[in-house]
Amino acid sequence: MSVIGKSITRVDGVDRVTGRLQYAVDTVLPRMLHAAVVRSTKAHARIQRVDVSGARAMPGVHAVITGQDVPCLIGGMIADQPFLATDKVRFVGEPVVAVAAETELQAQMAADRVIVEYEDLPAVFDMEEALAPGAPLVHEQPSSYRRIAKCQAHDGSNLCHLHEFTTGAEGVERAFAQAERVFEDTFAVPAVSHTAMEPFAAVAVCNPVSGEYTIWAATDAPHRRLSEIAAALGIGSEKIRIIVTAMGGGFGGRGAAIAEMLAVALAKFTDGRPVKVVFSREEVLAASQTRVAAKLTVRTAVTTDGRILARAADMLWDNGAYTSKSPEVAARGGMTVVGPYRVPNISIRSRLVYTNKQPSGAFRGFGTTQTSYACEVHMERIAVELGLDPLEFRLKNGYVEGDSHFCGQRLTGVGLAESLKRAAASVGWGRQKPVVGPGKRYGRGIACMIKGTNTPTVSSCIVRLVADGRLHVLTSSVEIGAGQKTVMSQFAAEASGVTIESVRVSQPDTSVTPFDFGCTSSRSTFHMGNAIRLACEDMRARLFVTAASVFGLPAEGFDLTDSVLSHASGLTLGLREALKKMGARGFEFMGQGTYTPAGSPLLKRDPGNTADDSIFWLFVTHAAEVEVDMETGRVRVLHIAAAHDLGRAINPLNCIQQIEGSVVMGSSLALLEELKLDRGRVCNDSLLDYKISSSEDMPERIDPIIIESDNPEAPWGAKGVGEPAAAATAPAIANAVHAACGVWLRDMPFTPERVLAAIMAQATPEKTVDGHRSS
Amino acid sequence: MLASGLNGITLRVNGRDHELAVAANVTLLEALRENLGLTGTKEGCGHGDCGACIVLMDGHAVNACLVLAVDASGRDIVTIEGLAEGGQLHPLQQAFLDKGAVQCGFCSSGMMLSAKALLDANPDADAELIRRELSGVLCRCGTYPRVIEAVLSVENGINRSGGEG
Incomplete structure (x- = not known):
């Protein structure tokens, strides 16, 4: 029976309505410490002095760190953001000092003891003023930042990125000059907050011997976040593992290492104890994105x-x-x-x-x-x-x-x-x-x-058909709350021929689940759907080859539908029974699929x-x-x-x-x-x-x-x-x-x-x- | 007050008594999540603005972030973990699933417990009343139309036995 086009109830629905799902804010690990962050009270100022001695002396405190301790810049397109401000602050709410302590309250009380002295600098808030000649510069030398090729630096200006496109300047000019009517309007759209109901949160632990980080995070693109964090820390991507938790909404807001950055910064200074960062609602609204x-x-x-x-x-x-x-x-x-x-x-x-x-x-x-x-x-x-x-x-x-x-x-x-x-x-x-x-x-x-x-972006998937007839789908497609796991289950059931009840979709874990570009751009259904289809076809081909040799029938006559293996010759077997006959205990059939639209004739x-x-x-x-x-x-x-x-x-x-x-x-x-x-x-x-x-x-x-x-x-x-x-x-x-x-x-x-x-x-x-x- | 400077309280949660020693400034939300590990109750703001932490206290929906644990001592608390009984989802939980009233789920415990308080007091609430009474729980996924449908379906008995009929 086809499960495509059916309103299948959420496959993780029972966990969702019984309060059993573990969100990033729910993560608890042995010996876990809690963080608090001292944030800039200035929009633009030079940091003159940071005194953390009072904070370090507070009870329960394990680490108090400043920008000097983590001289790292992060950013997926332009790496211009320090984990913690170093020489100057550039917005109200920018992290300046981070504290890790036994309890959240102790961390907050220590953070309150930090003294930061600033020298105010002229600030720019209006875009047109920021572009005017002589405007104060938010960044003195943007060209010094690591960046992707299409983001050119504009030193001496607050222009961060310029994008121009024309079908032909002459044609456009002529069209406007000759048109019967020309209309012009100017619109203003304000900054708004994504306001996902779950505040930003992450837990990070750093192995003090190997220097490897493990991060539990609610992020919409774990593999890309991993690369961004590795590049910022200047370490190999093999030294970072991101385990994705359940997620209380995203809406684009989980597309940067917001809480992760602070958890990672602290984790290096806590002797291998995990550090949890949870943003207050005030921090979400005023100091995230x-x-x-x-x-x-x-x-x-x-x-x-x-x-x-x-x-x-x-x-x-x-x-x-x-x-x-x-x-x-x-x-x-x-x-x-x-x-x-x-x-x-x-x-x-x-x-x-x-x-x-x-x-x-x-x-x-x-x-x-x-x-x-x-x-x-x-x-x-x-x-x-x-x-x-x-x-x-x-x-x-x-x-x-x-x-x-x-x-x-x-x-x-x-x-x-x-x-x-x-x-x-x-x-x-x-x-x-x-x-x-x-x-x-x-x-x-x-x-x-x-x-x-x-376009183009890549999604990969691995499926494992295991001895009891279940199909495990290993995917880094994030369940952000929109039902991704359910739709992936429908695809996997349809493409593999097992019942939807037999499908299990994994939580993303960068050390286990293959690459996916992320839960962004309305892309998961299309891209991971195709990857799952390819992986299941691959798995079926392997299954049928083995079935052909075990049952002595030609491979091309086999079919698997609704967890029943059949052959054109008349053979019909429940999948579990068939699997039992086909392999020793622990025998699995795997399939792998990678989808990219690159080279598609549709492009x-x-x-x-x-x-x-x-x-x-x-x-x-x-x-x-x-x-x-x-x-x-x-x-x-x-x-x-x-x-x-x-x-x-x-x-x-x-x-x-x-x-x-x-x-x-x-x-x-x-x-x-x-x-x-x-x-x-x-x-x-x-x-x-x-x-x-x-x-x-x-x-x-x-x-x-x-x-x-x-x-x-x-x-x-x-x-x-x-x-x-x-x-x-x-x-x-x-x-x-x-x-x-x-x-x-x-x-x-x-x-x-x-x-x-x-x-x-x-x-x-x-x-x-x-x-x-x-x- | 105990010798430790903490307060000895008895929290009755989901029908079970828990003896706890808590500081005077600990909220019911903190006691539930941190002392008892009942993380189904969520913190969305900490100020009573979002309703994610709503639990039932003596049958009334309260923002657990605004109630001190010491004030909840001896009261009857129901959290999302206590809504299903005997291995069966509560009709509201089943209806929320069937009608698609859950997306990311972060507000769902507050939403379902608010709905329970409403239905217990007013089993025939119409869509208008449901809309008004549940307005204290913010849902950024925008499940409100589905939530109203789910609550109405429970009233109509569609989901009374956790399924059809």
Whole structure:
């Protein structure tokens, strides 16, 4: 019986609902010490003196270390971040001193005794000020940092990374010069916190003789974290082992060695005793990583009948003080500002800027929560001003099967038009507006987006069919909470021919489970799904060869389905019984699979084009119904219809969870979230002040709509689903607000204050434009 | 107070008494997680803002991070580890699985115990009331729609016996 397309209950579900899962914060080891961290109170200052003598004298203390003790720089793209600040601090909250003690309280009390004296330096918080000539430099000599080739250093400037792309400057210029209409808008998107419910935590132990580290961590990419930590410490990767724990959410926030870095730093100084680091919620909000704040200017040339001729975008991205994945967000993520549209002339400039603020990095959607907002509100304004129906305008310019993406890749499996139509239908697009209460206005809005996946990346997998008939899947695909283990079990059962009850999916452990690029970029289902398929085919081939010799039958006639081994000749045996006959005790059949899309015929064959291609593209449309309170500016989201082209739903319930969950997150980003800064200091560093959506704040109705499309390389048709939803919600709401009351919202979040200010600033509030008068 | 400067307390957790010696400033959450190793109760913020640490105290949902262990002495505490009985998942646990109300699971113990307190007091709570009463538990995975469906399904008896019927 096929298990593909079935809503199989979470394979680790019982552990999950009985409180038995061990998260990073739950890790307990014999003789384990606890850490506390002294953090910078200054945004930019030279460290003049650090006095740790008082801390060292406190009871229970085993190690008090400063930047001098761990002169290491870490960063997957640009290694510019010290484990602990050395000569100067660059943001409020930067770790300066770390303490390990018998108890958390003792560690904290010792940390309170540390004295740090600073000499203030001029700081930069605003991206444009940071780029102005003569601005204080966050980093004096970026070129001294280890970095990947595509991140060029810009000494003497706060420019961290520059990414430019054009289809041809002349063509773009000509298109804008000759266009019937040109539109331009500038949007601001704030830094927000991933706010995974489990705070950052890690445990590290260092063997004092061998110098080998073992790290227990909730990380989304253990093999990559291992390389980053090894490079920072200047030791071989064979000296580090990362064991992944259960994980209380990620959303991109677990894509850097945030707690791991501090645990590793301390572990070297505790005589082989493990050290546990757990961030407080305040540290998570103010001193870890944020979504990249951005200022996006978008220009578009169109014909009066709504054909897009050119798109130019000039984007500033706030890196904060140190570099995580933001160069890639600004570059690859930034390209999605073009949207899912055929645009013949494109010019993009993306600048990532160092500032004296908490570092930024990957966030669910990898740039698309910023770019899709800008692109789609801008698109809406173009449609409205041209007098076109916004849905028709999108359909007219939107990608269809076989179109060429501007990266030069022919697009396969494009469910965009269907997603637009079905989301629109779900909110009653084109129908008369329902009557709402006095002082209220109703509006419908729509927004779509495109998201690729980092290409090419590698996933490997090993399967072991053991004597009792179970199939062990050794994979480094991380169960981040989205149901990865369940989907991997479905793939393994389907591909191997054992029942799903017989499948066991491992926890990642870099010393045991093979390489995987990580649980990022909506890639696990597609990439590890293919690796599992290959590994299971390999295992079956070995099984059938042995079966052929044991049972004296030709290998090609064998089959394994639902844990029953059969042969065309009529042989039928339960798998366990068959295995017993086939090998001595302990005999196993193994299979190995490595998948990479590199060289796939689906990828572009346009070598001169520097834009990234993608082995699959996800298309999403959200349509919103809102009610705006004209007296308070409060936006009530009545309904979000969320249509997702995800290829094929391997586990529909898991897909619905992802879609609904990211609509909740998307509307939370749209209406509530912003890290408020006062000269670089996060003011709202508690969950009381940094408000994320509760059950009361979420949209009153969410309709997830699954759209299926064909991608020939997708395992059982599945592309991915994790990221894009959070991006389309905000622009759909913004556009619905415009339809309701005629104001354009170019800054997130859409707080009552901001919406009310826009309503009051509107010169002629009665002349609203209905965004959906026809369909 | 004991000679050690600690306080002797009796914590009744999931029907079993535990004699503990704790400092006056130890929270119920710390006593559960560190003294008793009951790590199913989670700390998401330590200030009562997120609800991840919700347990039942004398049948009421409380944030364990805001209750001192000494004040919980002699009270009847139920944690997520005590929800399943006789090797059977509680109907809420089964419903949370069946309806997909669990994703990363970090908020799930707080969510299920809040739901239990609600249903015990109000077995016919409608979706609106459930939405309001569970708003004290934050879930970043955004499981709220599934949670409401799960709680309603328990009310309707679909999951009363841990399965069909």
